[in-house]
Amino acid sequence: MKARSRGLSRVSSTSHEVAELAGVSRSAVSRTFTPDASVSEATRRKVLKAAAKLGYQPNVIARSLITRRSRIVGLIMGEWENPFYATMLRGFSEKLQARDYQLMLLTRGPDGGVDSALRLLMQYRVDGIILVSCVPSPQVARQCARAGARLVIVNRDTADMPAVGIGADAQGIGRDVAELLLRAGYRNIALVRGDPSVVVGIERSEAFRVTIAASGDARIVINQTGVVGYDQGRRFLHEAMRHDPRPDAIFCSSDLTALGVLDGARIDFGVSVPDQMAVVGLGDIPAASWGPYALTTVQLPVERIIDASIEALLTPAAPDRGEPIVMAATIVQRATVRAVSDLADRAHGS
Amino acid sequence: MKARSRGLSRVSSTSHEVAELAGVSRSAVSRTFTPDASVSEATRRKVLKAAAKLGYQPNVIARSLITRRSRIVGLIMGEWENPFYATMLRGFSEKLQARDYQLMLLTRGPDGGVDSALRLLMQYRVDGIILVSCVPSPQVARQCARAGARLVIVNRDTADMPAVGIGADAQGIGRDVAELLLRAGYRNIALVRGDPSVVVGIERSEAFRVTIAASGDARIVINQTGVVGYDQGRRFLHEAMRHDPRPDAIFCSSDLTALGVLDGARIDFGVSVPDQMAVVGLGDIPAASWGPYALTTVQLPVERIIDASIEALLTPAAPDRGEPIVMAATIVQRATVRAVSDLADRAHGS
């Protein structure tokens, strides 16, 4: 008969009330809701009955205060334009939920403030943090580590940070795409990507460049950064057409850009793809397989990236400063690169 | 000198430690971090200095225990395929973050378990819950309301639920699209949508049907449910072509479906759009404006839906059982419906 009904919306019941109704102690109800705790079947039933009548749900906030585990993992999204990342987000959400963790979603501020987002998550004492497509400052990263939150960084460099990096094999991708284009006979090649400071993009480009250079007779005629998304891709193509020599193959760092380039070539200039020009994307978004496109692109192992990230985050004994985990990506050949007709083809028969 | 350095990762410092270092009481440090609390400039500085040295961050979990506000809002995502919803998610994330709320993201379970997700959120004592494209059972919804969490349901029916519904004006959309097609001279019209049980879809279809029927000489020749996404849209078109009479206009409940239909018509059958057939989508996703498509579609007021949802969620005195809030949508005419050449056009000049 304490001051219970103060106001109108104080309503979620407490373990105390359940205990009272069930005629047991608070400990008993706590133990009832704790797996493999010592409680007799009789009291367990009494407690459950009372809990049901009161609509009792344990307050995980209070619980986490004492267990020092919030069962929340934070995720900071650095990139939203690309549908690819929505897929990833969905996967994280579902798989974490399946393991009884909840996801706290933050967006990098317009000021690029990953650090402030990170600090926010620390205030909630999250058990771990996933950064997709963004990087914090090393200081704040260390601060997180010191506070006991494990850090996973997807698709970005983790140099001198107490974090485990996970991503696709950038160098492999650069090499494979270069080889594909070389084998198909393209010679004047353009490379276009977005943010020039992203390390993984640099690695990919570098491997691409090296492979092209090693071929002897092909070369990179354009190496452009700062173009991201469909519209910018399409606009870029206009520049490319004015360029001398005009590229006969374009490797884009995202499918969205590639589709813009593709439409620019076919619609704005009547260029025949893949005969006169090849276009390769990255990410294999759904639209890449649509009728008018059939874009040859690189499929990223997002499922495995997600699984590995969650593993690194949740397993108790994971080393938190090992080498980054890289996963092989696979090229999915559709119709924007002409079919190779050399020995590589004959070797496979057909 | 208590048992502080037990283990290796106990590290986030507490207000107690800061107080000790600053030579003040715990209350003082608490007040330093509480806006407009009574604390002198001198102690404030001492506290801030000590906090900085220790890397202290207030534990919002503990705070929320006493303030009874978690500053977390839950969001349950019922639909992931459509890029439209990623946009919405991003908006929610950014705008909530700007108002100092955090977003806890849940996905409806594969069993369609919205209820279990809701209960989970209740355990975290979230301040409010947003459901996008999914509905809970009325009982659980009531349970939430009783526990003091406000409920906002986007794009779904809220009949006899203690929740505020927010969405686009379904009937207006149905009517407007019907009128557009009628004015453009299409007569055999197909209506295709996804989940047949979604109330807002039913309302839209019904308004569409009524408007078509009122015209006298046009009619609905196909009214198909259960088709969702690009592939199913494209497959649906094959059925439609076999149908007698063959539709000369198709209104799809999502852009993705519409793009599939469009590709099916043009690529698989060589149908000329919009001359021989019109296609209209819903959602105005980025791909709708891409070169090969130029889809005529309905632009949903997502920005306003987000704002209204947040307002309804966060304003203290919002009525939580008012009429649903509906927002007008606007048709964006591109190139998959032939330009109208009747009086409506002449009335506007040109």
Added chain:
DNA sequence: CCGCAGGCTGCACACGTTTGCAACAGGAAG
């Protein structure tokens, strides 16, 4: 009947905050 073991149970402390209340300091007014 006694002793003992083992399973349940309750007490009470801990987790890291906020906040009402009372005490206190210091200055201004009388």
Added chain:
DNA sequence: CTTCCTGTTGCAAACGTGTGCAGCCTGCGG
């Protein structure tokens, strides 16, 4: 010098839970 008032400060009681420890009860063997 006294009185009052205002602005700061610390004490201690919450918030709702988990959990070590000690005690209880029951049943069994001697």
